[in-house]
Amino acid sequence: MTTSAQPSVVASVHGLRKSYGPADNQVVALDGVDLEIERGRFTAIMGPSGSGKSTLMHIMAGLDQATAGRVRLGDQDITDLDDGQLTILRRRRVGFVFQAFNLVPTLDVAANIRLPFELDARRPTGEEQSWIDVLVSTLGLASRLGHRPHELSGGQQQRVAIARALATRPELLFADEPTGNLDSRTGRSVLALLAAASTEYGQSIAMVTHDPIAASYADRIVFLADGRVVEDRPRSTAEQISALMLGMERAA
Amino acid sequence: MSRADLGPRAREHRASLLVATLSASFGVLLLMVTSVLSTFILADDVTGSSGTVVIMLILAAAVFVSLAVYVGAIVTANTFATIVAGRTRTIALLRLIGSTARSQRRAVAKEGVVVGLLGGGAGLLVGLLATFALVRIGVATGVLPELPYAIVEPAVLLPVVAVVLTTWLASWIGARRVLTVTPMQAIGGSQELSREEATARPARNAVAIGLFVVGVLLLLAGVGVGLVSPLGVLIGILGGIVSFSGLVLGAHLVMPPALRLVGRLFGTSATARLAAENAVRYPERSSRTTIGLVIGVTLVTMFAVAAANFQEFVLNAQAANPEVYEGTQAVVATTVGVFSALIGLSALIAAVGMVNNLSLSVLQRTRELGLLRALGFSAAQIRRMIVIEAAQLTIAAVVVGLVLGTFYGWAGAQSMLGAINGSPGLIFPVIPWAIVAVIVVLAALLTAAASVAPSRRATRIAPVAALAVD
Numbered sequence: 001m002t003t004s005a006q007p008s009v010v011a012s013v014h015g016l017r018k019s020y021g022p023a024d025n026q027v028v029a030l031d032g033v034d035l036e037i038e039r040g041r042f043t044a045i046m047g048p049s050g051s052g053k054s055t056l057m058h059i060m061a062g063l064d065q066a067t068a069g070r071v072r073l074g075d076q077d078i079t080d081l082d083d084g085q086l087t088i089l090r091r092r093r094v095g096f097v098f099q100a101f102n103l104v105p106t107l108d109v110a111a112n113i114r115l116p117f118e119l120d121a122r123r124p125t126g127e128e129q130s131w132i133d134v135l136v137s138t139l140g141l142a143s144r145l146g147h148r149p150h151e152l153s154g155g156q157q158q159r160v161a162i163a164r165a166l167a168t169r170p171e172l173l174f175a176d177e178p179t180g181n182l183d184s185r186t187g188r189s190v191l192a193l194l195a196a197a198s199t200e201y202g203q204s205i206a207m208v209t210h211d212p213i214a215a216s217y218a219d220r221i222v223f224l225a226d227g228r229v230v231e232d233r234p235r236s237t238a239e240q241i242s243a244l245m246l247g248m249e250r251a252a
Numbered sequence: 253m254s255r256a257d258l259g260p261r262a263r264e265h266r267a268s269l270l271v272a273t274l275s276a277s278f279g280v281l282l283l284m285v286t287s288v289l290s291t292f293i294l295a296d297d298v299t300g301s302s303g304t305v306v307i308m309l310i311l312a313a314a315v316f317v318s319l320a321v322y323v324g325a326i327v328t329a330n331t332f333a334t335i336v337a338g339r340t341r342t343i344a345l346l347r348l349i350g351s352t353a354r355s356q357r358r359a360v361a362k363e364g365v366v367v368g369l370l371g372g373g374a375g376l377l378v379g380l381l382a383t384f385a386l387v388r389i390g391v392a393t394g395v396l397p398e399l400p401y402a403i404v405e406p407a408v409l410l411p412v413v414a415v416v417l418t419t420w421l422a423s424w425i426g427a428r429r430v431l432t433v434t435p436m437q438a439i440g441g442s443q444e445l446s447r448e449e450a451t452a453r454p455a456r457n458a459v460a461i462g463l464f465v466v467g468v469l470l471l472l473a474g475v476g477v478g479l480v481s482p483l484g485v486l487i488g489i490l491g492g493i494v495s496f497s498g499l500v501l502g503a504h505l506v507m508p509p510a511l512r513l514v515g516r517l518f519g520t521s522a523t524a525r526l527a528a529e530n531a532v533r534y535p536e537r538s539s540r541t542t543i544g545l546v547i548g549v550t551l552v553t554m555f556a557v558a559a560a561n562f563q564e565f566v567l568n569a570q571a572a573n574p575e576v577y578e579g580t581q582a583v584v585a586t587t588v589g590v591f592s593a594l595i596g597l598s599a600l601i602a603a604v605g606m607v608n609n610l611s612l613s614v615l616q617r618t619r620e621l622g623l624l625r626a627l628g629f630s631a632a633q634i635r636r637m638i639v640i641e642a643a644q645l646t647i648a649a650v651v652v653g654l655v656l657g658t659f660y661g662w663a664g665a666q667s668m669l670g671a672i673n674g675s676p677g678l679i680f681p682v683i684p685w686a687i688v689a690v691i692v693v694l695a696a697l698l699t700a701a702a703s704v705a706p707s708r709r710a711t712r713i714a715p716v717a718a719l720a721v722d
Contacts, residue, residue: 063626063715084630090715091628102623106529118522119628164627 095165276375279411332426364423460502467495548599553657
């Protein structure tokens with residue numbers, strides 16, 4: 001997808017704070033984060049353990065509540081939505097790919113991919129079904145549709161999870177360390193698939209990772225440390241990203 | 253031994269503790285009541301035939317206590333197997349740093365001993381206190397005469413010891429799965445709990461099917477012989493015991509198909525399909541969970557159906573010669589009432605097991621429930637899924653129990669009274685709908701009770717739980 005001069009924003013947070021625990025012993029996970037995720041692009045969110053990158057993703061995806069600040073998805077302010085509204089939002093407007101694959105073990109591959117539609121008590125429309133068919137064949141899952149997750153390899157499970165996440169054409173796809181449980185070759189093919197979804201179909205993706213190689217597949221890399229955004233870079237090589245992280249490490 | 257020995261695990265063992273306490277107090281109460289009744293009957297001995305009555309009482313008490321202890325043991329073994337499945341990670345970790353599988357299994361069985369001792373002790377106390385209270389009430393209201401009733405009989409130690417031993421044995425059997433845990437499971441990524449595969453056991457299956465077929469043939473033979481002689485009932489009882497043993501042994505062949513069939517009743521929505529799959533996800537576990545309830549429902553139904561058919565025969569016979577059968581109806585009705593209540597306790601124990609099993613399985617599915625929430629399952633959908641799962645287990649157990657109980661009850665009455673004077677020969681089974689209705693209502697209550705706590709806990713699970721890497 002060719003980017004226009006001013007890409008539109010698919011999700012944003014402003015003045016985002018998140019703290020846990022009692023008032024006298026607070027742990028601050030996010031300490032005033034401002035961030036805009038651009039539509040149709042592949043954004044990586046990086047940072048060391050405890051930097052708040054997972055918390056940021058949870059809040060942007062409607063999985064967790066902010067302590068202060070505003071959260072927007074598309075044109076909507078989602079900060080104050082209740083549980084029921086957030087449920088519908090997760091069902092229709094965002095997709096997830098997890099580190100631990102997280103397929104439903106009792107359902108076969110086809111049923112796992114169809115699950116988001118069934119939660120809405122509907123069948124995929126003809127157009128949606130042909131999109132699912134495209135995904136299934138692109139991801140090489142055609143011969144696996146009747147298998148249960150435990151009969152698949154890690155890479156295959158993650159590809160099913162990607163198909164499930166893309167099936168509803170979500171406004172924003174969240175990926176949490178998607179290669180964390182995969183060997184490096186399988187991991188690279190999964191990253192290439194995500195990058196292709198962004199360039200070929202204009203899918204907006206926000207990926208949380210601490211792996212420089214994974215981040216090198218993204219169009220943009222945002223660095224978090226101690227609950228703040230500390231760097232914001234365009235596409236970089238794994239070496240540049242590693243050097244930057246080492247530099248941050250020394251500065252700390 | 254103190255409660256502290258169970259430490260933070262006390263919560264996991266609550267159900268086993270309740271089951272052991274129920275079985276032990278039931279045993280103690282029944283024996284003490286028998287003792288009190290014996291004192292009463294012997295004091296009133298005019299005919300000199302009361303000795304026989306006392307022996308009959310003791311025998312009946314023994315049968316009902318054994319039944320309760322047996323069902324309790326099945327429930328406890330199942331609970332322990334479920335607990336071990338939930339601890340796979342921890343056990344694997346201990347194996348990794350050098351603990352042997354045997355010592356791990358012994359540790360679990362030791363928890364079983366503690367549960368048995370605590371439950372047995374509590375049951376002894378509850379049973380004795382309940383008897384004392386009942387006797388005092390009986391004397392105060394003039395139902396019982398003032399006699400030197402025993403406060404405690406040495407025989408009450410028998411059910412208590414039986415409960416301790418069976419709880420221990422059940423925990424040992426339930427802990428068998430410890431042996432299949434490998435140290436690798438401690439380091440393996442984030443694989444779901446290893447599936448409890450329904451292993452092919454041709455020998456066990458053959459024995460189960462053999463027992464069932466032979467038992468049913470014996471039952472039918474009993475019915476046949478019963479047409480000419482009341483001795484048919486002896487063959488029938490043997491057939492009943494043999495076929496039922498086969499059924500309990502082969503529960504893993506019967507219950508999963510029954511569960512699948514019931515699962516279809518709830519439609520094809522995502523919620524219903526997931527619930528249906530969950531109920532048969534661990535076929536062994538579901539079979540053990542439900543078989544206790546099947547035993548309870550079968551026995552209650554059997555007595556009720558036997559009584560109804562008994563009365564049908566007696567009515568026919570009464571039409572032929574009225575004076576002989578005067579008062580029989582009332583005796584039969586009272587006996588059935590008392591027996592149903594006594595067996596009801598076994599069903600209650602089985603129900604405790606089912607409630608607990610569903611709770612534990614929800615507890616062990618935190619990540620998966622979090623995933624469903626993350627994908628857009630609403631809290632209401634999660635709750636519905638768990639209620640359907642509970643309903644499926646209950647309905648499958650109750651339906652199988654009703655069918656079996658009806659057959660056994662009819663066969664029993666037929667083989668005993670088929671040859672009675674004035675009998676029409678074979679009769680069509682008479683079904684006591686009132687009792688069936690009571691069982692169905694209780695089953696509905698059980699479903700509700702079983703799903704309240706787990707569904708509340710499940711809807712509290714934050715979707716973030718799915719994203720956490722252990």
